[in-house]
Amino acid sequence: MIRLEAGMSTSRFVKLIDMPERTWRRWQAKARQGQGPKGPWPQPARSAARDLVVGHALAKPVWGHRKIWALTRHDGHKVSQATVLRLLRDEGLLLASQSRSSAVNSPPTVEPRSRRCLMARTRCGNWTSPSSRPPRAARGGSQDAGTGTDKYEHPWHVSPTGNKHDAIAAVELALADYEALFGHPLADACPINEITGEVLPVVTIVTDNGGPFRSIDFELFITSHPELQHVRTRVKSPGQNGSRERGFGTLKYERLFLDEIPDALTLVERAEDYRIEYNTQRPHEAIAWNRPLEVHLGRASTTVPTFEQEEVLPTT
Structure with missing residues (x-):
């Protein structure tokens, strides 16, 4: 001493x-007298949420603690992000730092559950539509259209090629999906210029600067749809399309890098399974931890979480 x-x-x-x-x-x-320090102290917050948090963490082993927290809140349990973080750390279920980049650089060959140890807006604003190649594929890929404000993923077009016809097919899928969701074509939601009577576009399609999107056929297709307008990102500024690239990266990390994909049908099945989960289950911080489908349909806000219920105290 x-x-x-x-x-x-x-x-x-x-x-x-x-x-x-x-x-x-x-x-x-x-x-x-040989007595140790005080403790262990009671942990009422962790004990009350342990079953829910651990269940969600085991079901979604590649999701971080904040998404697990959001799932727990959507289940009706009030708990803080810090409590979920400490609980996952106690259970050994916390993702390691840089686990996503290390898993992408060297895809694991272990079972999916043990991978955790490795590792003011409008509904119709922007649709972004890049193309991406699946892992271990020499050519071809997938194209999709997703909204930039509510994170909603429209159906994906997957094909062995990546040309102008695939780009047009991807936009047609998105238009058909909109009509199926809302019961009317997108053109019916367009405002009309009171002076000229011109139909004003309601959706801006943002794409990269690839050949399919520079083709005259794609531009003619956009011109034939007055509800759409097309914007290509500049050659030296790909960050403008980063939201979609991040979405494709998550698809590969959570679905396509689990093991070897035997055929194209399996790839399409996994991609569609991811898209449905992305729209209906996955909470997003950018839209106040709500689900994209709920926000897209107007059932939830992009600024207020649906689990934030106003508490009315008794008057006496």
């Missing part, structure tokens, strides 16, 4: 470390 080596009295020592002398004497007496 520094106090013994320096020949310092107890009163001077406790004053130096800013501790009441009574506290020091009490700790000293307990230590001489």
